[in-house]
Amino acid sequence: MHSFRRELVISLVAVALIPLIISSFFLVSLFENRLSAEYQQQSAQEVVQIEETLTSFFDGIYAAADTIRLNSVVQSDLAMDDSWIRSQIYATLYKATADYRGKADFQICSPEGEVLFTTASDQEDISYPVYWDILKVATAHPDTLIIRRASEFAASGVVLQAARALINNEDECLGYLVANLTASHLSEVLSGAYTNGAAIVLMDQFWEEIYHSSSHTVEGLGETLRTMRMKGDAISRKVGSTQIYIRELPDLHLTVVLGRSELFTSSIRGTLYRMILLLAVINLLICLFAANVLSRYLSAPITRMINAMRRVRKGDLNTKIEVDRKDELGQLSESFNRMTGELKSNLELQVTQQQELNDANFAMMQAQLNPHFLYNTLDTMKWVAKLNNIPEVATMSSDLARILRTSISEGKFITLSQEIELVESYVEIQRIRFSEGFSFDVEVPMELEDCIVPKLILQPIVENAIIHGMKDKENGHIFLNAYEESGILKVEISDDGSGMEPEMMALLNGREHDRLRGHIGFYNVDTILRSHYGEQYGLQAEALPEGGTKVTVSMPVVVENDSESKL
Amino acid sequence: MTMHIRRKKLFINYIALFLILVIVCPLLAGCGASSEEVSYSLPEEQKLVVYTSHKQEIYEPIIKEFQERTGIWVEVISGGTKEMLDRIAQEADFPACDIMFGGGVDSLCSYTDYFAPYSSDVQEKLDPTYRDASDRYTVFSNLPIVFIYNKKLVFSAGKPRTWQELLTSTWKDKISFADPSRSGSAYTALCTLITARADALSQAETLELFASNLRSAGCASSSSQVLEDVIAGTRLIGITTEDAALKRIHKGADIGIIYPTDGTSVIPDGTAIIKNAPHAENARLFLEFTVSEDAQKLLREKCYRRPVRLDLEEDDAITELTYDLSWSATEQASILGTFEKALGKEGN
Numbered sequence: 020m021h022s023f024r025r026e027l028v029i030s031l032v033a034v035a036l037i038p039l040i041i042s043s044f045f046l047v048s049l050f051e052n053r054l055s056a057e058y059q060q061q062s063a064q065e066v067v068q069i070e071e072t073l074t075s076f077f078d079g080i081y082a083a084a085d086t087i088r089l090n091s092v093v094q095s096d097l098a099m100d101d102s103w104i105r106s107q108i109y110a111t112l113y114k115a116t117a118d119y120r121g122k123a124d125f126q127i128c129s130p131e132g133e134v135l136f137t138t139a140s141d142q143e144d145i146s147y148p149v150y151w152d153i154l155k156v157a158t159a160h161p162d163t164l165i166i167r168r169a170s171e172f173a174a175s176g177v178v179l180q181a182a183r184a185l186i187n188n189e190d191e192c193l194g195y196l197v198a199n200l201t202a203s204h205l206s207e208v209l210s211g212a213y214t215n216g217a218a219i220v221l222m223d224q225f226w227e228e229i230y231h232s233s234s235h236t237v238e239g240l241g242e243t244l245r246t247m248r249m250k251g252d253a254i255s256r257k258v259g260s261t262q263i264y265i266r267e268l269p270d271l272h273l274t275v276v277l278g279r280s281e282l283f284t285s286s287i288r289g290t291l292y293r294m295i296l297l298l299a300v301i302n303l304l305i306c307l308f309a310a311n312v313l314s315r316y317l318s319a320p321i322t323r324m325i326n327a328m329r330r331v332r333k334g335d336l337n338t339k340i341e342v343d344r345k346d347e348l349g350q351l352s353e354s355f356n357r358m359t360g361e362l363k364s365n366l367e368l369q370v371t372q373q374q375e376l377n378d379a380n381f382a383m384m385q386a387q388l389n390p391h392f393l394y395n396t397l398d399t400m401k402w403v404a405k406l407n408n409i410p411e412v413a414t415m416s417s418d419l420a421r422i423l424r425t426s427i428s429e430g431k432f433i434t435l436s437q438e439i440e441l442v443e444s445y446v447e448i449q450r451i452r453f454s455e456g457f458s459f460d461v462e463v464p465m466e467l468e469d470c471i472v473p474k475l476i477l478q479p480i481v482e483n484a485i486i487h488g489m490k491d492k493e494n495g496h497i498f499l500n501a502y503e504e505s506g507i508l509k510v511e512i513s514d515d516g517s518g519m520e521p522e523m524m525a526l527l528n529g530r531e532h533d534r535l536r537g538h539i540g541f542y543n544v545d546t547i548l549r550s551h552y553g554e555q556y557g558l559q560a561e562a563l564p565e566g567g568t569k570v571t572v573s574m575p576v577v578v579e580n581d582s583e584s585k586l
Numbered sequence: 587m588t589m590h591i592r593r594k595k596l597f598i599n600y601i602a603l604f605l606i607l608v609i610v611c612p613l614l615a616g617c618g619a620s621s622e623e624v625s626y627s628l629p630e631e632q633k634l635v636v637y638t639s640h641k642q643e644i645y646e647p648i649i650k651e652f653q654e655r656t657g658i659w660v661e662v663i664s665g666g667t668k669e670m671l672d673r674i675a676q677e678a679d680f681p682a683c684d685i686m687f688g689g690g691v692d693s694l695c696s697y698t699d700y701f702a703p704y705s706s707d708v709q710e711k712l713d714p715t716y717r718d719a720s721d722r723y724t725v726f727s728n729l730p731i732v733f734i735y736n737k738k739l740v741f742s743a744g745k746p747r748t749w750q751e752l753l754t755s756t757w758k759d760k761i762s763f764a765d766p767s768r769s770g771s772a773y774t775a776l777c778t779l780i781t782a783r784a785d786a787l788s789q790a791e792t793l794e795l796f797a798s799n800l801r802s803a804g805c806a807s808s809s810s811q812v813l814e815d816v817i818a819g820t821r822l823i824g825i826t827t828e829d830a831a832l833k834r835i836h837k838g839a840d841i842g843i844i845y846p847t848d849g850t851s852v853i854p855d856g857t858a859i860i861k862n863a864p865h866a867e868n869a870r871l872f873l874e875f876t877v878s879e880d881a882q883k884l885l886r887e888k889c890y891r892r893p894v895r896l897d898l899e900e901d902d903a904i905t906e907l908t909y910d911l912s913w914s915a916t917e918q919a920s921i922l923g924t925f926e927k928a929l930g931k932e933g934n
Contacts, residue, residue: 033600148887150880152651167654171647172888225653225660249633249661254626265626 024314031306031313039302043295051283055256062264062277065213069275070268072212077271079119080181081164084196086115087127088185097194098129105136112136116198122208123198124177127185128154130192139199143174147197153182154195161186166272168223169199176201178229179221205230213277220244220276224267236261237278244276257281320348324355336363390427394420411451418444426475435501435508436468442477442499449485457485457495467501470508471577473547479540480512480558480570488516488568507556508576515567519560524568527560548574634660634868637674639667639688640855644889648687652875658868667770671697674860684869686858687876690770691716691723692911694856698722701858704870706877713894715908716854723858726876727885728892730828730852730904731775733844734813740822740842748848749782752825753795762812762821765805767922772809773914775825776921778851781909790924797928805929816841832890849907854894 087093092107099105108127116125116138124139132147132154147154153167161184169177177199185193200208205221209232213219218234220241226248228241240258244265247254256262264277323340330338336359340352397420404412421444425437433441439461446459459481481497489495501510519527527541545558552574559571638645642664649660663670667689674686678700686694686701694701701722706712712725733752735745746752752761764772776793783792803821806812812824813831817839831843857876859869875881882893886900893899914921 033603037603148884151884152647152654155880156654168650170650171643227650246661248626248628249659251627 024310024318027314027317028307028310031310032303035302035306036299040295040299043298047288047291047295051288054283055262058262058279058282059256059264061214062217062279063266065217065277066264066266066275069209069212069219070266070271072209073268073271073273076119076122076208077164077166077181080116080123080196080198081183083115083119083125084164084183084185087111087196088187088193093127093185093193094187097127097135109136112138119198122204123181123200124174124204126195126197126199128195128197130194132195134197135194139174145172145174147172147195153180153197154184157182157184157195158192160184161192168227168229174199178202179205202230206232216279218278220278222274222276224269224272224274226274229273234278236280237276240276240278260284317348320344320352324352327355327359331359331362336366390423393423397423415448415451418447422448428474431474432471433474434468435463435470435472435510438472438474438477439463439468439499441475442481445478446481446485446497449482453485453489456493457489457497459497459499461499463499463501464503467503467508467576469578472508472574473551476544476547476572477510477512479544480572483538483540484512484514484516484568484570487519488514490517492516503576506576508574510572511569512572513563513567513569515563515565518562518566519568521562524560524562527558530557544572548572628659630865631867632658634658634685634865634872635683636660636662636872637670637683637686638662638664639670639686640664644891645687647884647888648876648881651881652872655875656868656871658871660872667693671700674700678861681860681862681864683860684863684865685860685872686723687872688726688855688857690729690774690853691718691725691856692774692853692914693770694718694723694858695911696915697858700861702861702863702866704859704873707874708877708895711895711897712877713854713896713899715852715906716856716911723856724873724877725854725856725894727829727882727889728852728854728894729771730845730892731771731778731825731850732828732831733823733825733846734816734831734841735823735844736816736819736821737840737842739819742842745842745844746823747844748846749779749850750786750848752779752823753783753792753799755799757823758799759803760822761799762806762815762824763800764809764812764826765807766925768807769809771827772805772825773918773922774851774853776925777909777914778907780921781851781907782846782848789921793921793925794928797925801929813839813841828892829890836890845903845905847905849905851907851909852892852904853911 090108090111092104093111096104097108112125112127113120116123119125120138124137126134126139126145127136128134128147130149132149134143134145134147149155149158152170152172153165156167157163157165164181164183166179166181169180173180179200181198181200183196185196187193209219209221218237219230219232220228220237221230222228222241222245226241226245228245231237231241240261240263243258244254244263247258254265256264258278260281261278262281263279265274266276267274320340327338327340338359339356342349342352342356397416400416401413401420404410404416422441425433425441443459443461450457450459477499481499484497488497495514495516497512497514499510499512501508503509523538527538527545530545541558548556548558556574557572559573561569561571563569636645636649645662645664649662652658653660663683665673670686671689671693674681674683675697677683695718698718698720703720703722704724705721706724709717709721709724713728716725733746746757751757763775766772766776776796779796780789780792787795806815806824809826809830812821812826813834815821816824817834823844828843831841835841835843857873859866859873863869877895879895879898882895882898885891886893886898
């Protein structure tokens, strides 16, 4: 059987799982983005610190260059090969660079670029071209400390150089102060400027790597970034599994990259996703359980009702559903119970009515049992009377047979002429019955003879006129007159008898049939006409001024063809 | 029927829900991510791609200085001369590279189809000896072929002074010479030897004589091996380029340089702009920079190379021997073949 349980399960799962999964993934990515944003923010602060550190370091060297260039011995003659002068200059050099010597080696070069003095322990014979690279720029900008990635001409191990031309007060170039930084010098300079977890890459303005801290997270990072930038690849916050932060320091001609191995590693993400999956599974189980309980709670009464209905369909109207709840389903069950109860009592009533109907039919069948026997008997009576020359009996029996035939005949309607004939037969019999003579006249226009009227509709009126009107009266007169008045057939039966009691007449005209019981004939005719043709038709009685009563039967003019269609 | 319709409605509801989620989710995710990505794009007019066969100590200072002077970002791809030139030939339809920096002009001249002609602004100041007729390459530095000798083992007066002497049995098995099929400079030396002896000996005779002096000891694997051999004293003399020898002498090696008195070739290396180069303008700037006074001066003072600029050329003892580059290119296979055959004659 198809049940709504499936829809219920799908809906519950959808409602429970989809938001869970979506919000979980959303949370994961939010978390990830948040971490990355935080890292960027932290890195931004650190880079500011790094920039400050480097700037103050190079400012110190700049100041040292000032000290040296303003020294009188240096100004006198730098290249003089005199040991006393040399030691004086060395003293100046050492003193000026005292604060920075652990962080760089210093050289003083001649105006031709030849290294004359050096604080480095191993003395290499080095000279720098002054028309090239750092010294060329230093010559052009004596007021600036020039910072450059070390070229091939620098001493081995040196990665970064800073140089300043030493200019005397006459704007003559005395020589150059060159600071040489090896990787270990740089790590000394930068130590403490950034947090331990991070790694740093120092590049020049063309993103050529100068230095990277000893962490494998940033190994080769400088080259990777340069290649990416040269190729026009988008550089995001992440390269491989390293979170990066890039900041160009144009004043120093340097670029700083802070790298940190990603906190949100794929294994952490995997754990989170597994957790989400687990939650989803648990959720799913809860959903299925809830769906089951809920659907049972909903479907059990419905199933009970379906079963009850099936029993009702099979005819068991005693079916009752137990109602143990007050919600909609409880109300529905109660309605069902009430409905079957009503259905049952209705059915019982119908059965009784059917029985009554059957009884009536039975009686009717019994009554119809012997009409032919009656006709034949009456016929025989007629012939016996004729043989014995008793004409009244012959007339009576033949009239009675005619009445009987008409009244028992199948149809409920007959023509007006047939009805008149029947009335005439009846009057004939009555005339023989009552010794007092009365006359009976009929006046029916030819065109109305074919009108269709209900059977035996005039006979009770005429009977009433004979029995009540002609009582105690000799030579009475009954007149039946039919005419048409604006589509209404009117048949007047008037007598000149003793007249109807006024209260009786009032009852008839007031149509208070309940109290017409004594005059069953009137009551029946009026009821037939009204029920068949409408309330405006029926009987109307009035007392005639010369004495006697006139009863008018009114009904619509219906000719044969119409009546058939109407019936 | 009604059931069906209801099901359909339910389905539509699900779709609506799904659509809402699809629309809402990225919005939510978008809230999480702050969108302050800095883009580090680099305009094309600030780029240059250089293929070079120079050693790093040559190209690195030149390129570093070029970057700093012009602000142009240079991508360097280095490799052997032949490797780079073949790569250029392969990429001819869609050049990835703008300029070929390095490679002897004898190598460059067989690839001129892939180069765009460009005449330097200072062309008239450059050594015209090996100038290309249509300026498809521009010379960069002169590389004379020289002899080196171990100063400790070779008595100064007894050192060889001419190519002719190398063919005598005096130096049998004492010469270090790189395999000319692998080393461009060794092949240049071989061509120089043939040219130097051309009026006396045929090509085959010269090769035969020279090979007989090398035969039992064989060729050195590379030109740097020649220097090692002579410095270590394994061989007494060697044939190599001047810059390689000067560099080692500067570093303290106890070897001497001999400029053959019967002349030696001074084949320059060159620079060539690639045809349809993506950054042709920058390539021209770079080429001009390679022949600028500063760069040429640096070559002499720091790289032990001879400048090609006439205003910087020093008047010295070199007797220049020139030969036809097209000859050396077309004859390469046959010369190498003959030489190899001669070397293998009596087995080694």
